[in-house]
Amino acid sequence: MVRGLLRLLVAAVPTLLFAPHCLAQANEQFIPLPVYKTGPVSAVGTGMYGGVIDYFDYVNKKYGGVNGVKLVWEECETAFQVDRAVECYERLKRKGSTGALHFMTYQTGAIYALTDRARADKIPLVLFNSGRADASDGRVFPYSFPIGTNYLSANTAKIRFIGAQEGGMDKLKGKKFVNLYIGNAYGKETIPLLEIQAKRYGFEVTHIEVPIPGTEQQAQWLQIRRIQPDWVILRLAGVQVPAALKMAQRMGFPTSKMLGVASAGSEEDVIPAGDAAIGFTAWALGPSGRHFPVVKEMYDLLYTGGKHGNMEDPNRVGSVYYNAGVINGILTVEAMRTGQAKFGKRPLTGEEIQWAYEHLKLDDRRLKALGAENLLAPVRLSCADHEGGSPARFHRWDGKKWNPVGDWVPTDRALVRQWVEGSAAKYAKDKGITPRDCAKEGA
Amino acid sequence: MIYRETGQYKISYGADEQIFPIKQDRYVILAVLLFAFLVMPFLGNDYWFGAILIPFLILSLAALGLNILTGYAGQLSLGSAGFMAVGAFAAYNFMLRIDGMPFLLAFFLSGLCAAAVGIVFGLPSLRVKGFYLAAATLASQFFIEWVLTKFPWFTNHSASGVITAQKMELFGFAFDTPTSRYLLTLSIVTLLALFAKNLVRTRTGRDWMAVRDMDVAAEVIGIPILRTKLLAFAISSFYLGIAGALWAYTYLGTVEPQAFELNRSFQILFMVIIGGMGTIVGAFFGAAFIVLVPIFLNLLSSGLFGGAVDPGMLAHMEQLVFGAMIIFFLIVEPLGLARLWQLGKQKLRLWPFPH
Numbered sequence: 001m002v003r004g005l006l007r008l009l010v011a012a013v014p015t016l017l018f019a020p021h022c023l024a025q026a027n028e029q030f031i032p033l034p035v036y037k038t039g040p041v042s043a044v045g046t047g048m049y050g051g052v053i054d055y056f057d058y059v060n061k062k063y064g065g066v067n068g069v070k071l072v073w074e075e076c077e078t079a080f081q082v083d084r085a086v087e088c089y090e091r092l093k094r095k096g097s098t099g100a101l102h103f104m105t106y107q108t109g110a111i112y113a114l115t116d117r118a119r120a121d122k123i124p125l126v127l128f129n130s131g132r133a134d135a136s137d138g139r140v141f142p143y144s145f146p147i148g149t150n151y152l153s154a155n156t157a158k159i160r161f162i163g164a165q166e167g168g169m170d171k172l173k174g175k176k177f178v179n180l181y182i183g184n185a186y187g188k189e190t191i192p193l194l195e196i197q198a199k200r201y202g203f204e205v206t207h208i209e210v211p212i213p214g215t216e217q218q219a220q221w222l223q224i225r226r227i228q229p230d231w232v233i234l235r236l237a238g239v240q241v242p243a244a245l246k247m248a249q250r251m252g253f254p255t256s257k258m259l260g261v262a263s264a265g266s267e268e269d270v271i272p273a274g275d276a277a278i279g280f281t282a283w284a285l286g287p288s289g290r291h292f293p294v295v296k297e298m299y300d301l302l303y304t305g306g307k308h309g310n311m312e313d314p315n316r317v318g319s320v321y322y323n324a325g326v327i328n329g330i331l332t333v334e335a336m337r338t339g340q341a342k343f344g345k346r347p348l349t350g351e352e353i354q355w356a357y358e359h360l361k362l363d364d365r366r367l368k369a370l371g372a373e374n375l376l377a378p379v380r381l382s383c384a385d386h387e388g389g390s391p392a393r394f395h396r397w398d399g400k401k402w403n404p405v406g407d408w409v410p411t412d413r414a415l416v417r418q419w420v421e422g423s424a425a426k427y428a429k430d431k432g433i434t435p436r437d438c439a440k441e442g443a
Numbered sequence: 444m445i446y447r448e449t450g451q452y453k454i455s456y457g458a459d460e461q462i463f464p465i466k467q468d469r470y471v472i473l474a475v476l477l478f479a480f481l482v483m484p485f486l487g488n489d490y491w492f493g494a495i496l497i498p499f500l501i502l503s504l505a506a507l508g509l510n511i512l513t514g515y516a517g518q519l520s521l522g523s524a525g526f527m528a529v530g531a532f533a534a535y536n537f538m539l540r541i542d543g544m545p546f547l548l549a550f551f552l553s554g555l556c557a558a559a560v561g562i563v564f565g566l567p568s569l570r571v572k573g574f575y576l577a578a579a580t581l582a583s584q585f586f587i588e589w590v591l592t593k594f595p596w597f598t599n600h601s602a603s604g605v606i607t608a609q610k611m612e613l614f615g616f617a618f619d620t621p622t623s624r625y626l627l628t629l630s631i632v633t634l635l636a637l638f639a640k641n642l643v644r645t646r647t648g649r650d651w652m653a654v655r656d657m658d659v660a661a662e663v664i665g666i667p668i669l670r671t672k673l674l675a676f677a678i679s680s681f682y683l684g685i686a687g688a689l690w691a692y693t694y695l696g697t698v699e700p701q702a703f704e705l706n707r708s709f710q711i712l713f714m715v716i717i718g719g720m721g722t723i724v725g726a727f728f729g730a731a732f733i734v735l736v737p738i739f740l741n742l743l744s745s746g747l748f749g750g751a752v753d754p755g756m757l758a759h760m761e762q763l764v765f766g767a768m769i770i771f772f773l774i775v776e777p778l779g780l781a782r783l784w785q786l787g788k789q790k791l792r793l794w795p796f797p798h
Contacts, residue, residue, distance in 0.1 A: 038758045077741060077758040082695065082702060083498055087738060090494035109702070112605045113695040117493070183592050184701050185605040211589065212704070312753070430607065 029066070029336065029347040030096020031056070031073040034088045034105045039079035040213070041238050043268040044321055046312070048106065049075070051325020052332075053310040054317075058298045059333055066336045067345040072096070078107065085110035086117075093121055098347045101336070102126045102145075102357075104328060108186045111135075111144070118143045123350035124357055128328050129154070129262055129285050133189065133416070136387035137424035138358065139435035143350075145357050145386045147331055147379060149411060151261070152419060154283050155190040156412035157392035158259060159197050162231055164406065173202035178224050180217075180244065181235035183209045186263070190235060193419060197412075214240035221247045230257065234282075237263035242273035249276035256281070259394075266320035270397045278399045283392055286327050286375070288402040290318030293371030295326060320402065327376045334370075335360050358383050377408055383438035387420075389413045446791040462640055479629055484622050492621035493694075499734045500625075500632045501689045506714035506726035507639055508682025513712070514721035515643055516675035517655025518568050522580040523683050524707035525587035528700055529557040530684025531691035532597050535698045538609045539599055546611045550631070550688045557684025558677040560587070565676025569669060584705055591700040598698075605699040608692045624693040631689065635682060640723045642678070651675055652721070717772060719779025728780035732772075737765055 033052065036045035056071045065071055074095065076088035085107055093100045102124040105111065111125055111132045118125045119142065125135075126145045133152040135144035149157065162177075163169040179194055181187035191207055198205045206227055208220050214236060221244075224232060232253065234244055241264045248258060256279045260269070265282025273280075290296055299317050302309035311317055339348045339356030348356065362379040377390035391408035428435055446467050453459040463469045487496065509523045533553035538544050564583035568576050591597050598606050611618040611627070618627050642648055650671045653661035662668050691698040710733055718729020740761040748757060776783050 038762065074745070076745075077761070079758070086695065087494040087498075090490040091742075093489075109605065109697075109699060112607070112697045112699070116607070116696050121489075185699060188592075209592075211592075212701070427607065430609070432610070 026097055027065075027068065027347065028070045028072045028096065029101055030092075030098070031071060031332065032088065032092035032095065032100045032103060033073050033075045034078050034085050034103065034107075034110070035075045036078050036080040036107070037075075038077060039081070041080050043238065044106065044263070044266075045080070047266070047268070047316060047319055047321025048325040048328070050309070050311040050316070051322040051327075052104070052329045053325075054298055054302055054322075055326050055329025055333070057309065058301055059329075061301060062297075066333055067340050069336070069340070069345065069347055071333075078105075078110070080107060082107065082109040082113050086113055089114055089117065093123055096347070098349045099123070100350060101348065101353050102332070102350065104332070106130055108132060108189075109184075112185065115141065115144060121350065122354065124354045126328075126331070126357070128324065128331060133387075134420050134423035134427060136385065136416075136420045137435075138381075138383050138386040139438055140424040140428045140433055141386065142436060143354060145381070147357075147360075147381065147386070147388060148327075148376070149390050149392050150387050150416075151186070151189050152193050152416045153387065153389050153411035153413075154261060154392050155193050156197065156415055157409045158233065158261070158283060159194075159201065160412070161392075161394050161406070161409050162259065163201070164409070169201060175203040175231070176227060176229040177203055177205040178227060178229040178232045179205055179207045179235060180220060180224070180232055181207060181209060182214050182237060182240055183211050186237065187235050193415070194233075196415065196419075210236065210240060210244075215243045217243055217247045221251045221253070224253065225251050232258045234258055234260045234264050236260075238269070239272075241269040242277070245270070245273035245276040245280060255279040259283075265395065265402070267316075267402070268319075268321070275399070277397050279396065281394055281396045281405060284320065284395045284402070284404070286320050286322075286324035287393060287404060288318065288320045288323065288395065292323070292373075292375045294330075294375065295323060297371060298326070323375065327372075330370060330372055330376070331360070331362075331379070334362055334366070357381060357386070383436065383441055385417075389416065446788065446794075448792075462637075462644075476633065480626070484626060487622070487625070489621050492625040495735065495738065496625055497621075497628050497694045498690075499730055500628045501686050501694055502711065502714065502734055503727045503730035504632045504635060504689065505683055505686035505711050506718060506730050507636060507723065508679045508686060509711050510715050510718075510720065510722070510726050511639060511643070511651075511682065512675050512679035513715055514719075514725070515648060515655065516651040516672065516679075517658075518565075518672060518675060519573060519577040520580040520679070521577050521705075521708050521712065522564060522583035522587070523711040524703040524705065525584040526557045526561055526680040526683035527687030527690060527707065528587055528591060528703035529560045529680075530554060530687030531698050531703065532591055532700075533557065533684065534688035534692065535606060535608065536597065536599075545613065546609075546692070547613065550685055550692075553688045554681040554684040557687070558681040561676045561680025561683075562673050565673050565680075568672050568676065581705075584708055588700050588704065605697055608696050608698055611692055618693070628689055628693045631685065635685065636723060636726075639682070643723070647671075647674065655721075713769070717769065717779055719781025719784075722779070722781035724784065725779050725781030728784065732780065736768065737761065740764055 033049055035049040036042060056073060060071055074092060076092055078084040078088055085105060089103055100123050103118060104126045106127055114125055124143050124145055129148040130146055132146060133150040135141040136146055136150055163172055166172060194205050208223055210217055210220055234241060236244055258280055260282030262283050262285040265284055270277035270280060290299060295318050303314045303317060316322055335353055335356045336348060338360055339352050343352050358381055360379060360381045364378055367373050379388045379390060381388050389411050391410045393408050394405045395402040396405045448465045451466055463472060505523060505527060509520060512518050512520050530553045533556035534549045537549040537552050538546060564580060567579040571579055618624050650666045653666055654668060654671050658668060714729030714733050717732050719725030744757045744761055
């Protein structure tokens with residue numbers, strides 16, 4: 001028995017590691033998915049990648065793929081560890097007939113570690129509403145695409161949102177803000193920009209760090225109570241959010257004066273906090289709800305009649321992370337369409353999809369046709385701008401669901417671009433990269 | 444039959460004091476090295492170098508460093524990843540702030556920095572022992588992480604705290620392909636492993652082992668406890684520092700404190716325990732087990748059950764199997780994989796005869 005098993009193992013290893021992968025045939029597009037369904041942020045991973053996979057499945061089932069090219073994918077578990085993500089990237093980058101289409105992850109640390117590799121391998125790193133803001137400068141980072149609203153843009157929208165709540169940007173003068181951030185790359189990214197905005201609008205901002213893992217925040221909230229701020233920005237993620245909400249309740253700090261960011265504004269973040277979360281407002285990574293036509297159609301196609309999509313808990317279909325996954329799926333498929341319009345209706349290489357992303361244009365009409373109106377804001381990318389700087393949307397938790405607050409809030413493009421280009425130029429200098437000349441590349 | 448030392452006479456002191464006194468051992472090691480240096484560069488691809496071999500070699504080096512401290516000198520430490528972080532950040536700052544700094548020198552200096560920090564945090568070992576010392580070294584882990592995130596000078600005022608490692612160039616040759624990085628890592632790890640193998644056979648190494656086995660007795664026979672323990676901390680941290688610098692430069696290409704969090708310390712300690720305390724080869728076995736087995740399980744499960752079973756479920760199953768394997772190996776051989784290796788060799792000496 002043991003011997004038999006051993007023999008099986010010995011036989012399996014070379015086949016698994018060395019055999020050419022014959023999974024993807026000619027008319028299939030291979031897409032690697034570095035999922036994190038275990039580990040500290042499995043709630044994000046299951047929702048997000050569940051949405052992506054369901055959307056791919058939906059496109060395959062409903063339309064037979066993208067212009068006849070079937071989508072195939074492989075999940076690779078990273079447990080949100082950078083080295084495992086790198087391993088997944090290396091494992092899957094050459095699979096399929098044309099190699100990996102792109103590599104999509106929300107792991108900021110992995111994005112940093114993969115930037116140089118992806119450039120060398122010509123595989124775009126795609127992430128929606130996420131970090132590494134300086135990679136928005138496509139002249140220095142041709143293969144990085146932080147599409148939508150990167151963390152810095154979202155931050156400017158957040159200040160504008162607070163301004164609107166206070167009754168005008170001039171009312172911000174003399175107000176006291178606290179930026180409660182988690183001590184990692186994601187948490188620290190917005191500090192310099194907040195300082196600039198504080199000077200411009202005349203508010204005062206105190207940065208208070210929550211060390212990882214961030215479930216213990218007593219000292220920080222005592223400090224907040226001493227400061228008596230007008231607003232507290234929660235730049236936290238995952239389990240740190242309910243911890244903060246509960247602590248705020250104990251300290252008697254009103255929830256309505258707290259504002260969360262993308263990774264603090266999902267169902268999974270507020271439900272554990274119970275009552276303490278009612279009235280909490282956050283930037284919506286993706287809007288919540290099953291009422292968007294595309295999400296509804298996906299649910300009907302994949303989850304009704306005894307069928308089961310990728311989500312273990314069908315009730316999570318339409319949650320914030322799930323919808324963010326659907327948005328990622330839409331961006332992938334629309335980029336493929338753009339690319340196929342130029343290169344022909346066949347599987348695309350990383351280099352071709354890079355061109356496609358730079359020419360991606362999703363206007364209101366197209367979004368409406370997709371059934372994704374108001375699910376995401378229109379996106380338009382270019383050679384220099386890999387972000388698009390879409391407006392941001394905020395929502396408030398009422399104890400049962402997230403309700404949108406106000407309309408789309410525009411971001412401060414000029415301010416963000418200035419910072420992005422400065423940071424990218426510094427990176428280019430350090431690395432000895434000559435930025436591309438976008439004017440020369442033309443259309 | 445094959446593995447027998449009959450007829451191998453040692454007729455000089457040199458022959459008697461060789462690292463590998465048995466001819467077969469020498470051949471095996473030589474063959475492994477030749478394979479790693481000469482054949483592997485042609486066999487491997489990006490995946491093997493960039494995702495498997497480089498991290499394996501670096502973590503082997505880290506395990507080797509901790510093994511010097513824990514396995515040879517008997518001082519339990521939970522701050523390994525902290526010392527790796529010191530190495531990585533020191534290398535970054537040397538490269539950044541000194542113009543024309545050769546990267547090998549920067550690596551060496553970063554090792555010295557880590558050694559200095561190691562000595563400071565090794566001081567409690569003179570008073571506290573065992574689990575208490577582990578708790579004290581835990582403090583170093585948190586302290587180092589805190590310092591590196593708190594003071595932006597270390598990250599050159601980078602907003603996100605993640606910095607990109609500089610280019611590595613030696614006489615105009617840039618180490619930018621996975622193959623060249625692999626060979627660079629392999630060379631450094633081989634040299635340091637050789638050094639460690641020799642070091643533990645010198646008076647220093649024997650002092651360490653004496654302190655490990657009974658420090659009072661060691662003191663009575665005239666071994667300076669202070670010097671011996673701090674030297675173990677210094678050399679162990681030097682190794683860890685170099686490993687940290689390699690992790691940042693030859694593997695990830697980025698330097699961030701989160702790469703060196705507490706989990707990494709535990710990982711390295713488990714490598715030492717599973718590989719075999721107080722052995723050099725054990726560090727490599729342990730690293731292979733901890734790094735390669737999860738990846739192998741992942742490949743195997745997706746190969747065998749891919750599509751049939753939900754991948755999220757599989758991911759949890761892999762952890763379960765991995766945990767079971769650790770328990771299995773520790774029950775079968777509490778002294779680690781290196782001990783199994785040694786037993787195997789002893790059996791081979793008699794084979795095919797029963798005794």
